[in-house]
Amino acid sequence: MALPSAPDLQEINYHLPDERIAKYPLAQRDESKLLIYRSGQIQDARFKGLPNQLESGTTLFFNNTRVIPARLFFQKDTGAQIEIFLLSPVSPTHIISLMMEASGPVVWECMVGNFKKWKDDTVLKRTLEVSGKPVELEARIADRDNKQIEFSWSDPSISFAEIVELSGKVPLPPYLNRSDEPEDKERYQTVYSKQDGAVAAPTAGLHFTDEVLSELSQKGVNLNYLTLHVSAGTFQPIKATDAREHNMHSEQVEINRATIEALAQTERVVAVGTTSMRTLESLYWYGIRLMKDNEDFSIQKLEPYESDEILPSRQEVFQFMQEWMAKKGVEILTGKTEIFIMPGYQFRVCEGLITNFHQPGSTLMLLVWAFIGEDWKKVYEHALNNSYRFLSYGDSSILLP
Known part of the structure; x- marks a missing residue:
């Protein structure tokens, strides 16, 4: 498909009143509202009724990434507080799942609050308590220009995942404009989260309960899982005048062979969340690479638009x-993608999408526009006029073009 013309970004800058942003989750996950968009028609329901909207033989693909408490706080001797926000692993490995198992030391690329007050030769320290015993955690600057921070701790029997769990805070989206609270540790996590590594939740999955998952299975809907570790870039607004020049964030993915088999055999693919959709569509383009003997799993943002051949x-x-x-004896594919899905994209894998209502002016709005065309305006107008709650802790929709 040819590179699309630049979408008019004013189109997706709809007005979202602050009171429509859900600052807190509902008491019961599956009591959220569900907007059903099917072939141009809109209905209202509750999320617990989702199994009634899907046909037997459909496969739902869930992102089982788990949000890590990625905000680490240290206090200097002077009293100044330094916040370190984990972004992506650097050493000893770039693979997030392996990094979380490391027994130290580790180096991460980070965002650092009050970075100017942290001198290169200053080691920041915290004492954590693990099973009644003190563990010393240290942070030092490994590379100031690239904002790379090294962490080490005194007990090698403890993994970095445990260190982060003990010392970190939940990285709530900035638009919630509030500090994390004890409830967020469990609610800003899907019930099926498994693989540590995300710094933002795949929020479409926050509505699912064990009961809804069980009902889906009983109805003959297949449940399958993949992993995309959501990065902080998901909140980055489009600042470029030409959307095609937006610096698209790269995210790490892991997919096992069973998921590939399901994709080859399933009758109908519905992605749970934009992260699952990005992963599934990226997988297709990786498959095209493999067919050309290119085993590099690193999908570039505009790669899907560069091919005009019959695929x-x-x-x-x-x-x-x-x-x-x-043939290769590969059980898990690990790669990264910065795929940019915007109007003009031809979907190769996904036939349905379960998703929340997104920020004005975001890349996720372009993705929804690409998927259901100009009807996105009708969907969002309906949601705004019918008291739907927006963004991460808000209500849900199922889009079936």
């Missing part, structure tokens, strides 16, 4: 990938 079907691509993985 194989979803089933053909994933069948090839399945056979390639079996």
